[in-house]
Amino acid sequence: MLVRLLREHLRPYRGAVYAIVVLQLVQTMATLYLPSLNARIIDDGVAAGDTDEIMRLGGVMLAVSLLQVVCAIVAVYYGSRTAMGFGRDVRGRLFGHVQTFSAQEVGKFGAPTLITRTTNDVQQVQMVVLMTFTFMIMAPIMLVGGVIMALQEDVKLSAILVIAVPVLGIVVGLIVSRMVPYFRQMQKRIDAINRVMREQIAGVRVVRAFVREERESRRFGVANTELFTTSLRTGQLMALMFPVVMLVLNVTSVGVLWFGAHRVDNGMQIGALTAFLSYIAYILMAVMMSTMMFVMVPRAMVSSDRITEILDTSTTVLPPVKAVPLPTDARPGLLELRAVEFRYPGAEAAVLHDVDLVAEPGRTTAIIGSTGSGKTTLLNLVPRLFDVTDGSVLLDGVDVRDLDPEELWSQVGIVPQKPYLFSGTIRSNLEYGKPGASDEELWHALEVAQAKGFVEALAEGLDARITQGGTNVSGGQRQRLAIARVLVRRPHLYLFDDSFSALDYATDAALRRALVPETRDAAVLIVAQRVATIRHADSIIVLEEGAVVGVGTHTELLESNQTYQEIVYSQVSAEEAA
Structure with a gap:
């Protein structure tokens, strides 16, 4: 589901994606070339006492570093724009699709989970897109390139990678496999938090009328604790992952120094050993960047499943294949x-x-x-x-x-x-019935709906503020404003x-x-x-x-x-x- 979601919504950004891949490729190649230059400075310049060679290679290193910095900045810029655009497009598509739902589909999912899926779930996938353009494209290039460069420096010493990389991959895989169920559960816990919060805010008058604040606090506390427990277990697994990665990295570095000392005795140059250490660090850093993705991808997969479930749900109220116009010769409204x-x-x-x-x-x-x-x-x-x-x-x-x-x-x-008023003003709510209606039309509708008196009594009149749901007016006033809104429409x-x-x-x-x-x-x-x-x-x-x-x-x-x-x-x- 995650791949499908990315494929569908990144299609408009193909040009930017290609540019990011090229920039990341150039940046990574420049990064991998720097240790080799550094080795040549040590072995050919410093060891030989050749100042001109040191200056020449230093200039090349500076130019490569500048190229690396420029490519990194531009790649991050385009990656951020693409990720933010992706999130905007998915949220827009979700909102538009939910607007087509009949009351049956809205009731099936419920408002809290629809809100969570449009906000939190989209954000989880959006973060993976951002991390992909920032790290994940670079990681495989650096991994493969690091292995090739390490082999060029010393084939025998590179045998350490045959042990280090598989060990790291197996450990990370085991931890990530344990995290996936917790991520799925976490999103459901967030739904529960939203549901309880929505009920308590919307039903605050009932809660206070029956003096049930303590009961509602306990209910929220249960939902909050369940989310905390699930998040804590996920965090514990995440906390375990990075020490394991660093342990493998440090043990591998010690192994390189141990076996590298023997290789230096047999003729390996110091600069080559330094470069080899850098390549080992790059390889394991690439694995570590992949590890960061492995932490985020499972949650994004769960979120993408939830998003796709909404997008794959068709409304039971379908528009006609070929619409029939209303007759013009009949009295309308029958x-x-x-x-x-x-x-x-x-x-x-x-x-x-x-x-x-x-x-x-x-x-x-x-x-x-x-x-x-x-x-x-x-x-x-x-x-x-x-x-x-x-x-x-x-x-x-x-x-x-x-x-x-x-x-x-x-x-x-x-x-x-249950009439509903939108946050805004009395004017904006009445114009919901007829955009651009004149003040005369609005006041006339209010007069018919027996709402003119209380609106005139407000200091701002038609521009008086209305809170979400119309909770700052009484039930009777809310009904009269809703009736006035329909009267402005004149259906x-x-x-x-x-x-x-x-x-x-x-x-x-x-x-x-x-x-x-x-x-x-x-x-x-x-x-x-x-x-x-x-x-x-x-x-x-x-x-x-x-x-x-x-x-x-x-x-x-x-x-x-x-x-x-x-x-x-x-x-x-x-x-x-x-």
Whole structure:
């Protein structure tokens, strides 16, 4: 998975990669040439007392050193740019792909792990890319080149490498193989930390209301300790690796000096021995650089698997192969559900079955039912947050699955059960419905949504700050701002999913009265738990266990439908209901 991810996302940087390889090759060759020059200075210059030769070779050494420095700087520069660009591209692709997910895929993974995979996991792979361009390209060149240069200096003494390199490789391999499971576990532990943190921050009011700070602290402490334990075990293995590498390096250097002393007695020059020591150090340094990569690659492999899992997941809500345009000769906003069924994957029973519904432009259609009857699920089928598993949902006579998603969403305005506001200002949140909307349009939408009063009371007005999720405004204010956002959009089909539940009765009634002229040419579909909200609807549909058990006006259902009667009388008296 790691190789595949690198191959796909480094393709736009092929020119930079080739340049980095060439620069690293030149840099490494210059590095390997320096000990040979140093040996010649010692043997041909210093030993012979030839000052001119020392100056000449010193000049060559200086030029080679400058070339090495320049190549190193340029290679690191291009390597850093390429690695950062790679990370940017992968994050962008992940974000764009997650945006195509339906509610089903988002629920399958969960928000915490999607955030971790887009940030921490991408960072792990990005670091490997950076280390590859900084060290890993150089390491094999230096390893092979060091062996060749060492053989040129003394073949017999090079026999030490036959023992040192395999020993180092086996030890490193054993340690790395133990680290891979811990890295996989570590990423899951980070997911758990994010999940607990997200729940505690989002549910802080519930935590404080039930005085459960201590319980939540313990829950976070468990997740934190588990991450600490896994990280500690990984760190212990990493801490073991470098002393082992240094031990092999030092033992090898001692061996070279021991056996090299005997070779000097047999005619080997001092400069050649010094150069040989340098090449041994380069060879083992190359192995050590590879060791650093071995530390990072296993975690990056785990991260790349997690990233690829997201990228390989296809949404269940697919755009049509050939989109069908909406008819231009019909009154827009007509919604029809025909024999609709929906069941979650793997579920034994359907959430909705045999649902028929018509919501006409200029009319308000309401849906009411007990908790769990499928009201919200039904509403989510219209903008294709889910797709029906049987039957069809039609907008202006066209199946929504055959419409271009952009065209479908441009026709529909939805206020979800839990309205969400984005960090920014009131203005930026309202313009989410219609980018570039004028102040007049924004204030008009706020007035209809019964939000103008509290916005005017704010010192900054439309430019008042909104925190993430709208947590700095009340639930009722959040609902009214969400309704205003949809009103600015002016769609042909309004979907209100229990969007008046946080409003008091007076505000609810005023808002519904103000909505009538605004939605005169659009279809309105309201899901509500409160009878007062929907009693004046043109048509009320009663859901029970995913099926339609009644259709009619408030008066008709109150006379003939037992389920509706039970809902009504649980909220108001018989006199008030009439």
